[in-house]
Amino acid sequence: MPREFIYRSAELELDRLGIQHGWVPPAKKEAVEHFAKSFKLVDNDLIHMETGETIEEWAAKQKIHRPHWFLPDEVIDKVDASFAGGSKSRVNIDARSKLFREVGEVQFNQLMLQWGATPIKNGTRPEPQTGATVEQAKVLKNASNNPWSPTGWNLTKQGEVVKSLGMDKATAIAKAAGSYIGATRPTT
Known part of the structure; x- marks a missing residue:
């Protein structure tokens, strides 16, 4: 029985995997710009042309190969304290100022945007996307x-x-x- 062809874009998959694995926003951009063209669609799997790994396997190994793509664990705790709680809870100014000093203005603003927070309201933790990315790409095609x-x-x-x-x-x-x-x- 023939397998149904599923459209998969390396750019969309790397963006999804970046969220899933906790890459910092500049890392997702770097992955898409420099590594997306290294993947080829073979039997509905995106395969790295040099290593033969699937895109999921390749992304999982990046914590070892590219540790600069990830926030340190202690910073992740500060991000939670700074932006978590939803829009009804109070903004933790002290936690936000500590995070701002540690990561800098650009990274702080990118994290705030990821969480859907504003200077006067908290946001929610960004959730990794599911296979909806593939379905979304198919819908967007036509x-x-x-x-x-x-x-x-x-x-x-x-x-x-x-x-x-x-x-x-x-x-x-x-x-x-x-x-x-x-x-x-x-x-x-």
């Missing part, structure tokens, strides 16, 4: 709400997506539709 798909082509909305989600996510969405950022017409 969705009329994807501004890069042939049925939903819209240059204005493409610009809005890039502006609101950032270049990395917009590139992944465009690629899911079989297009790219800067395309002048839809691909058929």
Whole structure:
């Protein structure tokens, strides 16, 4: 019996695995920019072309090979204390100031964004995505709400997506539709 083909994008999978494994945001960007092109889709699995590992196996080994991609455990505890509790609980200013001093402004703001927190309200712990990423990519390929798909082509909305989600996510969405950022017409 033939296996059903499932579209998998290395960029989307690395983004999902980065959240799952707790990579810092710059690490996810580095993984997508430098390593996504090292994976090839073989029988519905993304395989690293040099090592032969699946993308999941490769991502799991990065704590050993790239420890700078991870926050130290004591910082993770501070992140929990700084942003956890949901929007109804009080903001822990003391924990936030300690975290800010330890990780710096840029990393602090990225963590706050990941948690969905603001300076005056707490957020919730970011949960790793499930296999929904694959399903989401399949939907985006032909969705009329994807501004890069042939049925939903819209240059204005493409610009809005890039502006609101950032270049990395917009590139992944465009690629899911079989297009790219800067395309002048839809691909058929």
